[in-house]
Amino acid sequence: EPIPSADADDRLAAAVAAAERGGAVALDSFRSALDVETKADGPMDAVTAVDRAVQERIFESVGDAYPDDAVVGEEGDALKTVPDTGAAWVVDPIDGTVNYAKGNRVWMTSIAVCRDGEPVAAANYAPATDDLYVAGSGDARRNGDPVTVGDTADPNALLVNPVFGVSASHRRELSKAVDTVCIEFGDVRRFGCAQAALSGVATGELDAVASTVELNAWDTAAGVHLIRRAGGRATDVHGDRWRPGSTGLIASNGEAHDALVDAFDPVE
Numbered sequence: 001e002p003i004p005s006a007d008a009d010d011r012l013a014a015a016v017a018a019a020e021r022g023g024a025v026a027l028d029s030f031r032s033a034l035d036v037e038t039k040a041d042g043p044m045d046a047v048t049a050v051d052r053a054v055q056e057r058i059f060e061s062v063g064d065a066y067p068d069d070a071v072v073g074e075e076g077d078a079l080k081t082v083p084d085t086g087a088a089w090v091v092d093p094i095d096g097t098v099n100y101a102k103g104n105r106v107w108m109t110s111i112a113v114c115r116d117g118e119p120v121a122a123a124n125y126a127p128a129t130d131d132l133y134v135a136g137s138g139d140a141r142r143n144g145d146p147v148t149v150g151d152t153a154d155p156n157a158l159l160v161n162p163v164f165g166v167s168a169s170h171r172r173e174l175s176k177a178v179d180t181v182c183i184e185f186g187d188v189r190r191f192g193c194a195q196a197a198l199s200g201v202a203t204g205e206l207d208a209v210a211s212t213v214e215l216n217a218w219d220t221a222a223g224v225h226l227i228r229r230a231g232g233r234a235t236d237v238h239g240d241r242w243r244p245g246s247t248g249l250i251a252s253n254g255e256a257h258d259a260l261v262d263a264f265d266p267v268e
């Protein structure tokens with residue numbers, strides 16, 4: 001584990017404030033009539049004007065507090081990758097837009113702070129249920145209470161979220177990953193919100209997530225930091241320590257991590 005930088009906890013406070021402000025903007029329009037637009041990957045790759053408004057609100061909040069930090073975000077022409085040096089904020093204004101647009105409560109406003117390319121603070125806020133998951137240099141917490149990953153070790157008892165989205169370009173990867181869980185592990189859970197699944201691993205609601213496809217930092221960094229601070233493990237698809245830009249993500253309670261890597265590693 002890298003030693004989190006001394007300023008991680010100052011930025012965590014600002015990240016929580018920004019996630020709550022952005023989340024409030026999203027909650028205002030939750031379960032109202034929305035114009036849902038389709039992005040490059042088809043109908044499951046959705047976006048609304050609310051996604052953009054939330055990102056704007058968060059960027060404003062972060063820019064006021066830390067004007068010299070880099071800011072990465074899913075929407076618009078924001079920076080898309082985490083720089084290798086310095087402090088960078090990684091923002092997913094609404095993670096789980098399809099759930100959000102359908103009125104399903106499982107969506108989050110996600111913010112990670114990275115230092116030299118490694119997440120050091122995280123705030124995942126689920127406005128519809130008012131659940132807040134945070135971690136800086138200390139314990140991961142849900143609504144203020146310390147949380148730890150679960151202790152399920154038997155592969156046949158693991159609840160696994162295979163892949164996050166179902167983009168047009170990754171249908172086959174999803175079906176293979178679901179197959180792998182059904183055959184080698186306990187059962188499938190698909191939250192429809194990457195950060196909710198990762199937050200769930202940090203609290204023991206879920207045992208693992210497994211993605212073999214390339215992921216963006218806003219779908220991963222905050223949740224990976226929460227899992228690490230909760231005692232779990234996060235690697236790429238080959239079992240090497242996860243970093244933004246890694247290929248795939250296996251994140252788990254740590255108990256059956258090697259079995260997960262073996263099962264999902266595309267090199268058979």
Ligand code: 2AM
Pocket residue numbers: 041044045046074092094095096097098164165166167168192193194195219
């Ligand atoms: P999003 O809601 O921010 O787009 C379920 O679809 C999960 O996968 C969500 O967390 C979603 O994030 C994420 N995801 C990432 N890339 C996606 C894509 N190309 N298509 C659909 N979902 C995607």
Ligand code: CA
Pocket residue numbers: 045046047074097
């Ligand atoms: Ca999206």
Ligand code: CA
Pocket residue numbers: 092094095096194218219
């Ligand atoms: Ca997302």
Ligand code: CA
Pocket residue numbers: 051074092093094095096097
């Ligand atoms: Ca999003």
